[in-house]
Amino acid sequence: MSDSQTTDPQTTDPQTTDPQTTDPQTTVAELRRLIDDFVDRRDWHQFHSPKNLSMSLAIEAAELMEHFQWLSADESRKLAEKPSRLAAVGEELADVLCYALAMANELGIDLSTAIRGKIAKNERKYPVEQYRGRFGPEDGR
Ligand SMILES: [Mg+2]
16 A cells, blocks of 8 residues: 555544644643553553563664664655654654653653753753754764
């Protein structure tokens, strides 16, 4: 089936088209609860050791990378123009985030605090005036 024939779950799935469930209307706490409820109802906390979750997260990240493995940088940017491929990438990205949220739940890590702290650290590490348009110290521009 070509991309033009494929139904786009991003636009047809009621879970994603309900304007009340999109990113601007959803809190991190709601997503954490969603994951926790899913895991709880299956009695899967017993399998969610930090070791297993960190491995699962890396495995899902590898599945995400598979979608881009043989593409050029330009081709990878154009993937967003193909609805079925974008939906597949969205599913893998969701897998990664689900495991990240599950890990935060198991370890009691407040993600908002952790992310804000990490961004503050990176702001100091990569000052805008020094790194704007440069990817890092190795970028000789
Ligand atoms: Mg997956």
